[in-house]
Amino acid sequence: MSEGYAAARPPVHRRVVDLMAQRGALTGVVLDVGCGSGLSTKALDGIARKRIGVEPAEAMVRLADGVSPGAAFAVGRAEALPLRAASVVWITAAGALNYVDLPAFFGEAARILNPAGGVAVYDFSPGKVMRGSDSLTKWFQQFIARYPWAPAEALALDPEILGQLGMGFGVESAERFAVGIELTRAFYVSYMMTESNVAYALRRGVYEAEIRNWIESTLPEDGWGEIVFEGYWAIMQMWN
């Protein structure tokens, strides 16, 4: 999974980071919480003055220097951030808050943030729509039926839910987006191997080769090009 996160995730992050940067966010020192193998930290390159990534999975952190050179990485959790008070201007969280104890995280965010900044949360669904064809959407339904997601593994979040949390932060601006990215069929196979339903199947003892063979032999052959990723971003700031 760590290697897949380092090499086979679609480059959606930078497109979303650019949208939030247009609103004046993500300058100064930025902490990327739940940074995985560093792909979401890399997306801050050239926007943040300094990039720091924190991630609990050591195997992911080991790969992050190679994925995002010039950033600083540490093993840690969102609920106990290894940073000094008021030492960070922005926190980004890409698909990570769904796995976090939110009251503990927002308490830590209030401690380490400079009040001029905030928390920039974003997430996107698996790319299952191929522009101009419904074949991938149909395939994805079969994929999920064969390898289901783990029950209740992640907390569902969106700008409305984040706005109702009431943990000392409010949503200052938010948007839903649909970003199109060109992917080859071969890349898509490796990308699907990083999805959380595959991680769940592996934990239940299904062989990696079985899953990869199934994906390779059933995935549509034709029409590869733009895959659409739908998601949201929300910029949250501290209440005064």
Ligand SMILES: C[S@@+](CC[C@H](N)C(=O)[O-])C[C@H]1O[C@@H](n2cnc3c(N)ncnc32)[C@H](O)[C@@H]1O
């Ligand atoms: C969907 S991945 C996103 C990784 C990365 N942000 C990206 O976009 O490539 C979610 C990440 O959250 C991390 N995570 C899980 N629990 C966490 C916690 N309590 N604190 C911080 N990160 C956590 C996972 O280890 C995983 O790397």
